[in-house]
Amino acid sequence: MTALVLHRFPLGPFPYDRWLAELDGGVVLIAARDRIEGAREQVPPGDGGYRRLVVLDDFEDEELLDRTALELAEEYRVTHVVAPHEADLMRAARLREKLGLPGQLPDEVLPFRDKALMKRRLEAAGIEVAPHTLPPTADDARDFADEHGLPLVFKARDGFGSIGLRIVRTPGELEEYLAGAYAPGAAPREDLLAEAYVPGRMCHVDGVVVGGRTVMAWPSQYQYELSSFQADPGARVDLTLEPSDPLTPRLLELADSALAALGGPADHAFHAEVFHTPDDRLVVCEVASRPGGARIREVLDAVFEVHPMELEKTSPDGTAAKTS
Structure with missing residues (x-):
């Protein structure tokens, strides 16, 4: 092999x-x-x-x-x-x-890469996500802003790593963004996602699924603005939550529910991002079917004494797993 x-x-x-x-x-x-x-x-x-x-x-x-x-x-x-x-x-x-x-096939990857499909599946399972739309035109984006107010978040439908993510906070910023995002006379867009802004701290749950079962997972909380990930070269600080933290079981349960809703393959690592709002709601931002970045892998290695990628690559009987 x-x-x-x-x-x-x-x-x-x-x-x-x-x-x-x-x-x-x-x-x-x-x-x-x-x-x-x-x-x-x-x-x-x-x-x-x-x-x-x-x-x-x-x-x-x-x-x-x-x-x-x-x-x-x-x-x-x-x-x-x-x-x-x-x-x-x-x-x-x-x-x-x-x-x-063996491993993740296109139909299994798509719900983790197409953010619009991801949010539809999560909503259908009763999991809260931010109000969102795929605005074909600038006027559609303005209508969404009128309905949900500012700030708004714009991101690529299949984006990653906060690349191209933009938070617009004022009417002037909105018009500036729309002028660049929608060229006059261009065809309607299908690749741009607009979301209502969700206040609160961003948490994340990282783990590994083997044989269709979550065998390792733990929640943490970003101590920086995730939207600044690509632009800010400064230190990245996370807090790994304690077992006694009331958020810990809630986040672990939510991550399992989200994975079930998205229908991932039997064996894969995952990285789920979740807003914890000031009124104590958990709102799923996104879920990825790969290990977390920004040293998250190394944190899990320190916590569980096994690297998530190593665990992901080994099935319960010790043979090569279906890799992701």
Whole structure:
């Protein structure tokens, strides 16, 4: 058995050789040069201890990445595809579907990547989410603002990492944003999500599902504005909640309910973000079918003494799990 890893992170924090040691065919890794060098790591010589290492200069060249992944998967008879970054979840799912491999498939990934579909499924299960819409035109966005008031949050329907997220707080900011988001004479948009602003602290629940059952999960609370994630290079501080905190069981139960509503695969890591409002409501923001970033993985490793990606890759009987 051989794993193909689509990897757009630094190499150091990801010891795939240990996590995937049970795969007798080793690891074929496609890595991003800018992420390695940006972390002040050296690009390994040769194959760097992997069965094969391919370092791409431009991980954003989707055609090149797709072609490289398919060629390597076929050459090395890959049996598992691993993609820990949100941007690669659907790419990995399509590759698994094309090659008949286990793991998350496109229909299973879509509810975690399409925020509008995600919120519809959560609402249908009785889980509270922010009022939202997909405004085709600027006038539709203005109508939504008239109904729900300001602030409003705009984000890409399939976005991640707060990239492109904008909070508009005044009528002037709204008009400025709409002028840039809707070009005169352009076709109606289907890719932009508008949400009512939800006040309160943002919590998150991170864990792993194996065999359709949550085997590890714990809630924490961001101590910074999550919307600033891409723009602010400062310190990231989270508080891991105590078992005695009244929010802990509520958040864990809500995360399980949300995962059930979204219908994820049998084996996957997850990262769920939830607003805790001043009037003590829990409002789901988003759920991702991959491990949390910003050192959240390392926090779980410290709490549970097992890395979530390592646990995700191993099924209950110790053989390779369906990877995500």
